Amino acid sequence: MQVIGIDIGFGFTKIISGSNYLMFKSVIGDALEVQFKDQFVAAQDQESFFQVDLNGRSYFVGSIAEQQSSTRHYTMDQERFVAKFAQPLALAALARMANGADPIKIVTGLPIRYLQKQKKIMRKLLSGRHTLLCTDQNESEREVILDIDDVRVIPQPFGSVFGLLLNDHGGGADTRLLKQKVGVIDIGFCTTDYTISDRTRYIERGSATSEMGIAKAFRRIADELNDKCRVDIELFRLYEAVHHGSIRIFGKSIDITELTNNAFQSLAADIANEIQELWADEWDLDSVLITGGGGAVLAPYLESLLAGEINAIGGNDDARLNNVLGYWRYGKNQWDRTSANSSDS
Numbered sequence: 528m529q530v531i532g533i534d535i536g537f538g539f540t541k542i543i544s545g546s547n548y549l550m551f552k553s554v555i556g557d558a559l560e561v562q563f564k565d566q567f568v569a570a571q572d573q574e575s576f577f578q579v580d581l582n583g584r585s586y587f588v589g590s591i592a593e594q595q596s597s598t599r600h601y602t603m604d605q606e607r608f609v610a611k612f613a614q615p616l617a618l619a620a621l622a623r624m625a626n627g628a629d630p631i632k633i634v635t636g637l638p639i640r641y642l643q644k645q646k647k648i649m650r651k652l653l654s655g656r657h658t659l660l661c662t663d664q665n666e667s668e669r670e671v672i673l674d675i676d677d678v679r680v681i682p683q684p685f686g687s688v689f690g691l692l693l694n695d696h697g698g699g700a701d702t703r704l705l706k707q708k709v710g711v712i713d714i715g716f717c718t719t720d721y722t723i724s725d726r727t728r729y730i731e732r733g734s735a736t737s738e739m740g741i742a743k744a745f746r747r748i749a750d751e752l753n754d755k756c757r758v759d760i761e762l763f764r765l766y767e768a769v770h771h772g773s774i775r776i777f778g779k780s781i782d783i784t785e786l787t788n789n790a791f792q793s794l795a796a797d798i799a800n801e802i803q804e805l806w807a808d809e810w811d812l813d814s815v816l817i818t819g820g821g822g823a824v825l826a827p828y829l830e831s832l833l834a835g836e837i838n839a840i841g842g843n844d845d846a847r848l849n850n851v852l853g854y855w856r857y858g859k860n861q862w863d864r865t866s867a868n869s870s871d872s
């Protein structure tokens with residue numbers, strides 16, 4: 528049995544099994560048949576070269592799709608995301624991560640608003656036996672058979688709660704969460720999820736999904752760049768520019784630090800307003816946790832706008848992995864315990 532955590536986010540797909548992890552942009556594209564394939568493939572490192580054949584289609588996945596596919600697909604619509612993207616992204620990641628033919632048990636998540644509606648669909652898309660053909664950069668092909676015999680789907684921000692609560696063996700870690708009522712804000716690329724963990728129990732009141740993801744700030748930056756330079760920039764191409772504070776368009780470097788600052792400040796203010804409304808009755812929260820890749824970016828802007836004890840999870844680690852780490856630890860906790868109990872009896 529292999530336990531694997533997978534977080535299929537609008538921005539990035541993240542997968543963890545033990546100490547191995549992998550993360551790539553949630554972009555898929557049609558794999559190319561081009562004559563200069565050797566040259567462009569040589570420029571890619573093995574990690575970022577990702578080609579899989581699945582259900583009769585050949586896909587590039589992640590950064591190679593962004594750079595090379597002429598038809599690229601990404602979406603910001605949840606229904607379409609689950610219907611068209613979740614399976615190829617998850618199976619491509621699993622094909623890299625799975626170790627041999629052992630049956631696989633998966634923990635994954637959905638935004639809170641879609642949990643009830645899409646839980647069954649997600650289970651169905653991932654469960655069962657899947658055959659993929661993976662091509663590496665040297666064009667050698669490898670058939671991978673994935674035998675997925677169990678899929679658990681939990682509210683996405685609870686991944687971060689389990690990540691703190693459990694250790695790598697699925698046992699107890701941060702015992703404060705066992706006693707406290709904690710608000711969790713998970714800021715992702717497209718969505719922000721709010722939830723409450725009351726002594727680790729999920730509280731429906733005070734839990735919601737909003738569209739206040741980092742993409743909202745990126746949209747504002749892209750619109751202003753469009754006004755200035757007349758280019759339509761796909762949002763997922765802005766990560767590096769925002770990180771470096773500048774973007775090169777038609778050979779000219781444009782400083783976007785102020786633009787980014789304003790966009791993040793305004794997004795943080797919108798999120799703080801939503802929280803004030805949603806958690807108006809939750810004045811007894813012991814603390815608030817900020818998580819998700821967008822959480823790491825927005826925490827400095829949010830901290831001064833929120834009341835009470837605020838903790839950004841992740842420290843120096845990559846906060847995009849907070850949820851998926853918890854998915855995997857939760858899986859270890861659930862299934863290792865079950866198999867230990869059944870071998871005892």
Ligand SMILES: Nc1ncnc2c1ncn2[C@@H]1O[C@H](COP(=O)(O)OP(=O)(O)OP(=O)(O)O)[C@@H](O)[C@H]1O
Binds near residue numbers: 538820846
């Ligand atoms: N090293 C990094 N590279 C790229 N983005 C980063 C990095 N560190 C933090 N980020 C931020 O992380 C965000 C993505 O976070 P995360 O992976 O949690 O989102 P997601 O789960 O894919 O999206 P959603 O929850 O909306 O489905 C990006 O929008 C970016 O602002």
Ligand SMILES: [Mg+2]
Binds near residue numbers: 850
């Ligand atoms: Mg997310």
